[in-house]
Amino acid sequence: MKKLSVADKDYLLSTIRDVKDFPKPGILFKDITTLLNDKKAFKFLMDHLEDRYKDENLDFIVGIESRGFILGAALASKLDLPFVPVRKPHKLPYITISQKYSLEYGVDEIEMHVDAFRDLKDPRVLLVDDLIATGGTAIAACDLIANVGANLVEACFLIDLLELGGSKNLKTRYQIYSILEV
Numbered sequence: 001m002k003k004l005s006v007a008d009k010d011y012l013l014s015t016i017r018d019v020k021d022f023p024k025p026g027i028l029f030k031d032i033t034t035l036l037n038d039k040k041a042f043k044f045l046m047d048h049l050e051d052r053y054k055d056e057n058l059d060f061i062v063g064i065e066s067r068g069f070i071l072g073a074a075l076a077s078k079l080d081l082p083f084v085p086v087r088k089p090h091k092l093p094y095i096t097i098s099q100k101y102s103l104e105y106g107v108d109e110i111e112m113h114v115d116a117f118r119d120l121k122d123p124r125v126l127l128v129d130d131l132i133a134t135g136g137t138a139i140a141a142c143d144l145i146a147n148v149g150a151n152l153v154e155a156c157f158l159i160d161l162l163e164l165g166g167s168k169n170l171k172t173r174y175q176i177y178s179i180l181e182v
């Protein structure tokens with residue numbers, strides 16, 4: 001599957017804004033709204049993803065709330081595939097299945113509609129999110145997909161914050177693709 005050159009990665013990275021101390025002190029927030037606001041960069045990113053996944057015989061694209069919706073839904077439309085949202089609890093209106101995951105203090109949960117993959121047997125699924133940090137959300141989403149018997153082809157992230165270790169952890173169980181490693 002296709003990857004980007006170093007120059008292409010540098011270009012995309014240059015369109016993402018770093019915001020210090022957001023949402024709390026000590027966090028360097030990777031703000032992708034500047035990439036989305038740059039039509040050349042957004043098109044470049046989506047063309048790359050289309051190119052990488054167009055021959056993978058995917059059945060569904062799953063996006064994680066909320067920035068994973070933007071990238072995932074745009075890619076689903078480009079690849080002429082259905083889009084499935086994974087959300088925080090009590091946001092999806094119909095019957096859901098859920099997966100709990102641990103936070104530093106306490107637990108959280110994510111949900112997906114029970115009929116999201118319809119009756120398809122072993123559907124081929126791509127998971128998309130904007131960023132992987134500790135990986136808690138992404139691991140729960142991968143497990144949710146795997147637990148309903150779907151085939152998770154790859155989990156794709158625009159940004160991988162390597163030092164937080166999420167991708168290293170996730171890689172031991174699923175195939176992942178990080179476009180930009182930071």
Ligand code: AMP
Pocket residue numbers: 027028029030031064065066067129130131132133134135136137138166
């Ligand atoms: P995690 O479960 O720790 O891997 O966190 C991943 C989610 O939190 C992603 O969906 C991101 O949108 C968001 N996130 C975590 N850290 C950052 C950061 N430094 N900049 C932007 N988004 C972040």
